Amino acid sequence: ETGVTQSPTHLIKTRGQQVTLRCSSQSGHNTVSWYQQALGQGPQFIFQYYREEENGRGNFPPRFSGLQFPNYSSELNVNALELDDSALYLCASSLAAVVSGELFFGEGSRLTVL
Amino acid sequence: LAKTTQPISMDSYEGQEVNITCSHNNIATNDYITWYQQFPSQGPRFIIQGYKTKVTNEVASLFIPADRKSSTLSLPRVSLSDTAVYYCLAPFTGNQFYFGTGTSLTVIP
Numbered sequence: 482e483t484g485v486t487q488s489p490t491h492l493i494k495t496r497g498q499q500v501t502l503r504c505s506s507q508s509g510h511n512t513v514s515w516y517q518q519a520l521g522q523g524p525q526f527i528f529q530y531y532r533e534e535e536n537g538r539g540n541f542p543p544r545f546s547g548l549q550f551p552n553y554s555s556e557l558n559v560n561a562l563e564l565d566d567s568a569l570y571l572c573a574s575s576l577a578a579v580v581s582g583e584l585f586f587g588e589g590s591r592l593t594v595l
Numbered sequence: 596l597a598k599t600t601q602p603i604s605m606d607s608y609e610g611q612e613v614n615i616t617c618s619h620n621n622i623a624t625n626d627y628i629t630w631y632q633q634f635p636s637q638g639p640r641f642i643i644q645g646y647k648t649k650v651t652n653e654v655a656s657l658f659i660p661a662d663r664k665s666s667t668l669s670l671p672r673v674s675l676s677d678t679a680v681y682y683c684l685a686p687f688t689g690n691q692f693y694f695g696t697g698t699s700l701t702v703i704p
Contacts, residue, residue, distance in 0.1 A: 586638025
């Protein structure tokens with residue numbers, strides 16, 4: 482148990498729809514990052530938030546957006562869903578923006594786009 | 596984009612020591628090297644982290660040579676429950692982790 486919780490655990494959407502995934506950080510952690518993991522692949526970095534500001538972004542289009550709230554929980558929003566967006570979405574929390582410490586991952590939200 | 600390179604898969608018998616080597620030629624001066632373990636349908640789990648020389652904890656050891664262009668994760672006396680994917684990470688931009696495809700370890704009875 483890492484103390485990082487994600488919801489929902491599974492969901493199914495159709496192409497073109499929008500989805501919001503949620504993450505509660507481990508207590509005391511002020512940094513949240515999101516990853517997309519396609520089947521058989523390693524997690525791909527989407528973006529990171531530190532104290533409610535985005536401070537790093539991977540190679541993902543603008544339709545992937547996020548928020549971090551004052552309590553450090555976070556949301557990942559994906560607009561105009563495409564079939565290739567089907568994946569496990571992982572949230573990780575940590576203590577510092579400049580990462581030299583460990584990441585604590587949730588169990589993920591599995592998104593299926595039909 | 597600089598990346599880490601690991602073997603795609605490895606097999607080992609129960610009770611053996613397993614060494615997984617990762618190359619990270621472009622590692623930055625301030626970057627740490629971190630290893631994670633992932634079971635199917637679960638999030639990755641931190642195993643060990645180091646900067647140079649050798650680090651040991653209750654589950655693994657990490658060996659990093661002086662040039663820091665590679666690292667070796669050592670799992671002593673593996674069991675069936677160690678069957679998982681192992682990722683070597685070294686952030687190259689300060690706050691972006693690149694996981695790569697990892698090494699799929701299968702422990703055989």
